[in-house]
Amino acid sequence: MRFEAPRGEEPHGAPALGRRCPSCGRRNQGSCPECPAHHRSLPYEATVLDITEVVAVALPRFAGYRTLRILGQGGFGTVFEAEPEGGGAKVA
Numbered sequence: 001m002r003f004e005a006p007r008g009e010e011p012h013g014a015p016a017l018g019r020r021c022p023s024c025g026r027r028n029q030g031s032c033p034e035c036p037a038h039h040r041s042l043p044y045e046a047t048v049l050d051i052t053e054v055v056a057v058a059l060p061r062f063a064g065y066r067t068l069r070i071l072g073q074g075g076f077g078t079v080f081e082a083e084p085e086g087g088g089a090k091v092a
Contacts, residue, residue: 065091 020027021035034041059067065082071092072079083090 021038023035023038026035026037059069059080061067062080062082064085066085068081068083068090070078071081079092081090081092
Protein backbone atom coordinates (compact mmCIF):
# COMPACT_ATOMS: atom_id res chain seq x y z
CA MET A 1 0.00 0.00 0.00
CA ARG A 2 1.35 3.44 -0.88
CA PHE A 3 0.23 6.84 0.33
CA GLU A 4 1.20 10.14 -1.21
CA ALA A 5 1.14 13.43 0.62
CA PRO A 6 -0.94 16.06 -1.20
CA ARG A 7 0.75 18.42 -3.64
CA GLY A 8 0.36 22.16 -3.27
CA GLU A 9 1.91 25.02 -1.45
CA GLU A 10 4.77 24.21 0.85
CA PRO A 11 4.03 24.11 4.58
CA HIS A 12 5.28 27.11 6.52
CA GLY A 13 8.97 26.65 7.25
CA ALA A 14 9.48 23.64 4.94
CA PRO A 15 12.94 23.65 3.32
CA ALA A 16 13.18 24.33 -0.41
CA LEU A 17 16.25 22.10 -0.80
CA GLY A 18 15.95 19.60 -3.63
CA ARG A 19 12.71 20.88 -5.19
CA ARG A 20 12.48 21.12 -9.01
CA CYS A 21 11.68 24.19 -11.10
CA PRO A 22 8.44 23.67 -13.08
CA SER A 23 9.97 25.55 -16.06
CA CYS A 24 13.42 24.01 -16.49
CA GLY A 25 13.40 20.95 -14.19
CA ARG A 26 16.56 22.04 -12.36
CA ARG A 27 16.83 21.09 -8.71
CA ASN A 28 17.30 23.90 -6.24
CA GLN A 29 20.53 23.27 -4.33
CA GLY A 30 19.97 25.99 -1.75
CA SER A 31 17.30 27.02 0.69
CA CYS A 32 15.79 29.73 -1.55
CA PRO A 33 12.15 28.95 -2.50
CA GLU A 34 12.72 30.19 -6.09
CA CYS A 35 14.49 28.83 -9.18
CA PRO A 36 17.77 30.76 -9.56
CA ALA A 37 17.35 30.87 -13.36
CA HIS A 38 13.64 31.71 -13.70
CA HIS A 39 12.85 33.30 -10.32
CA ARG A 40 9.66 31.24 -10.12
CA SER A 41 8.35 29.77 -6.88
CA LEU A 42 9.21 26.11 -6.54
CA PRO A 43 6.31 23.75 -5.72
CA TYR A 44 6.44 21.58 -2.63
CA GLU A 45 7.16 17.98 -3.73
CA ALA A 46 5.04 15.17 -2.35
CA THR A 47 6.55 12.50 -0.16
CA VAL A 48 5.67 8.89 -1.00
CA LEU A 49 5.54 6.48 1.91
CA ASP A 50 5.70 2.72 1.44
CA ILE A 51 3.89 0.87 4.23
CA THR A 52 3.89 -2.67 2.89
CA GLU A 53 5.47 -4.28 5.94
CA VAL A 54 3.15 -6.74 7.67
CA VAL A 55 3.74 -7.52 11.32
CA ALA A 56 2.46 -10.77 12.84
CA VAL A 57 0.69 -10.30 16.15
CA ALA A 58 -0.11 -13.09 18.60
CA LEU A 59 -3.82 -13.22 19.38
CA PRO A 60 -4.73 -13.03 23.08
CA ARG A 61 -6.11 -16.05 24.92
CA PHE A 62 -9.42 -16.00 26.79
CA ALA A 63 -10.33 -18.79 29.23
CA GLY A 64 -12.62 -21.34 27.58
CA TYR A 65 -12.36 -19.80 24.10
CA ARG A 66 -10.13 -20.08 21.05
CA THR A 67 -9.41 -16.67 19.51
CA LEU A 68 -9.83 -16.79 15.71
CA ARG A 69 -9.09 -13.30 14.38
CA ILE A 70 -9.36 -9.54 14.86
CA LEU A 71 -12.74 -8.20 13.73
CA GLY A 72 -12.01 -4.53 14.28
CA GLN A 73 -9.71 -2.09 15.99
CA GLY A 74 -10.06 1.50 17.14
CA GLY A 75 -9.36 4.08 19.80
CA PHE A 76 -11.36 2.25 22.45
CA GLY A 77 -9.93 -1.22 21.91
CA THR A 78 -9.92 -4.32 19.74
CA VAL A 79 -12.77 -6.74 18.97
CA PHE A 80 -11.88 -10.40 18.43
CA GLU A 81 -13.84 -13.30 16.98
CA ALA A 82 -13.65 -16.42 19.14
CA GLU A 83 -15.36 -19.77 19.57
CA PRO A 84 -15.86 -21.91 22.66
CA GLU A 85 -13.23 -24.64 23.04
CA GLY A 86 -15.94 -27.28 23.41
CA GLY A 87 -17.79 -26.17 20.28
CA GLY A 88 -20.72 -23.85 19.84
CA ALA A 89 -21.56 -20.49 18.35
CA LYS A 90 -18.84 -17.96 17.58
CA VAL A 91 -18.70 -14.85 19.75
CA ALA A 92 -17.12 -11.41 19.57
